[in-house]
Structure formats: C-alpha cells, structure tokens
Amino acid sequence: DAKTTQPNSMESNEEEPVHLPCNHSTISGTDYIHWYRQLPSQGPEYVIHGLTSNVNNRMASLAIAEDRKSSTLILHRATLRDAAVYYCIPGPSNYKLTFGKGTLLTVNP
Amino acid sequence: DTGVSQDPRHKITKRGQNVTFRCDPISEHNRLYWYRQTLGQGPEFLTYFQNEAQLEKSRLLSDRFSAERPKGSFSTLEIQRTEQGDSAMYLCASSFGTGLHQPQHFGDGTRLSIL
Numbered sequence: 001d002a003k004t005t006q007p008n009s010m011e012s013n014e015e016e017p018v019h020l021p022c023n024h025s026t027i028s029g030t031d032y033i034h035w036y037r038q039l040p041s042q043g044p045e046y047v048i049h050g051l052t053s054n055v056n057n058r059m060a061s062l063a064i065a066e067d068r069k070s071s072t073l074i075l076h077r078a079t080l081r082d083a084a085v086y087y088c089i090p091g092p093s094n095y096k097l098t099f100g101k102g103t104l105l106t107v108n109p
Numbered sequence: 110d111t112g113v114s115q116d117p118r119h120k121i122t123k124r125g126q127n128v129t130f131r132c133d134p135i136s137e138h139n140r141l142y143w144y145r146q147t148l149g150q151g152p153e154f155l156t157y158f159q160n161e162a163q164l165e166k167s168r169l170l171s172d173r174f175s176a177e178r179p180k181g182s183f184s185t186l187e188i189q190r191t192e193q194g195d196s197a198m199y200l201c202a203s204s205f206g207t208g209l210h211q212p213q214h215f216g217d218g219t220r221l222s223i224l
Contacts, residue, residue: 032210043113043200043215044152087151093209095140096165099151 002027002090009104012078020073020103022088030092033064033071037084038102044087047073083107111135113216115201121222122191129187130219134203141184142213143176144200145169152200158184188221196223 005023012018024033035047048055048062050071055062061074075082087102114133122128134141139160144152155174156166160181170176173192178184188195198220202213 034210036213041217043202043217044213045215046212049210049212085151095142095157095204095209096154097144097152097213098154099144101149101151 006103011106013108018075018078023070024090025069027090031090034089037086039084078107115216119220127189132184132201138203138205140204142202146198
C-alpha cells in the first residue's frame with residue numbers, strides 16, 4: 001500500500017472553501033485515490049475517488065497532481081456538518097481500504 | 110435504502126467471555142466488510158465477503174475471531190475468549206457490484222468494552 005501523509009488537523013470558517021492535502025509519493029500507476037470522511041460517533045462515509053484527472057461530485061472535488069504524488073480534496077463551501085476526520089486512501093481497489101489517521105477538520109461558525 | 114445496520118451499538122463484557130455482533134447490509138449489496146477501529150486511529154480491515162464467500166482475512170483476525178455470512182445476507186462477527194485488547198469499535202460496511210471501486214457504505218459500529 002502507498003504511504004500517505006496528511007496534516008493532523010486543519011481549521012476552516014463556515015461558507016469558505018477548504019483544501020485538504022494528501023501526499024502519496026509511493027503510489028503505483030494503477031492505484032486510485034479514495035477519500036472518505038468520518039463524522040463524530042459515526043462510521044466512515046465515502047466522499048470521492050479518482051485515478052488521474054480531476055473529479056467532481058455533489059460533495060466535493062478531487063484535484064490530482066500531474067505526477068499523481070499528491071492530491072487535494074476541495075470542499076467548495078464548508079458547513080458545520082463538514083467537521084470530520086478526512087481520510088485519503090490510495091489503493092488498487094475499494095474493497096480493502098487502508099485508513100491512516102486522517103486530517104481532523106474543524107469548521108468555525 | 111435504510112443503510113447498514115449494526116447490533117448491538119454497545120457491548121460491555123468481562124474478559125474471557127464470548128461476544129457476537131450482527132451486521133445487516135444494505136439490501137442487494139453483495140459485498141460485506143468488517144473493520145476494527147481503536148481510539149485515535151483509522152479503521153483497520155479485518156475481513157471481506159462476496160456473497161456468502163469469505164474472500165480475504167487480515168492477519169489481525171486471530172483464531173479467536175470468526176465471521177460468517179450465511180446465504181449472503183446478514184453477517185456475524187464472533188470473538189471468543191475476549192481480551193482487553195479487543196476493546197474497540199467494530200464497523201461493518203457493504204457495497205454493490207463487482208467493480209473494483211464501488212463505494213463502501215458503513216454502519217455506525219458496535220463499541221465493545223472489555224472489563
């Protein structure tokens with residue numbers, strides 16, 4: 001599994017964009033980049049995934065560097081409900097997720 | 110879509126006792142996963158079923174642990190002769206389809222405390 005580096009914590013203000021970085025310099029050519037988040041007292045929740053090109057869905061955008069050694073999850077307008085631990089998970093498939101410690105996002109009102 | 114359901118939500122037991130957890134996946138989801146999460150850490154993969162077949166088991170799943178998924182529907186995770194180190198949140202997830210990147214849908218877990 002590719003090794004990932006994420007900030008332990010980040011802070012944002014409500015209704016502002018948030019950029020959550022992830023370094024995965026040992027990612028293999030066939031590894032996708034998956035993002036999940038975990039709200040307090042809940043199980044993880046799928047956010048988005050991608051391989052090479054940038055991806056958008058109703059929750060977030062995923063920007064993947066050209067060399068694929070890093071990616072950034074973008075929340076366009078943070079809400080209080082987005083306060084969670086965000087996990088960046090490179091891997092060949094989505095069936096055996098290897099979670100790290102993730103980034104704890106705090107959203108200030 | 111009622112989501113993944115896990116029962117019980119909390120379990121307190123004495124060391125040495127056996128415990129069993131149940132997971133009901135989202136209807137028609139053919140894949141089911143078990144994870145364990147300790148405080149301050151991300152979830153760790155334990156095992157994975159496709160329909161009723163258990164296809165992979167982590168080395169974390171010692172011989173005291175057994176998981177089943179009879180008839181490819183609900184699943185149970187049993188821990189025999191519980192130890193202090195088994196205290197954790199046990200999470201179940203399910204996904205649909207045979208593709209490599211189907212999102213996993215997680216339940217809210219069963220929190221196990223060993224006295």
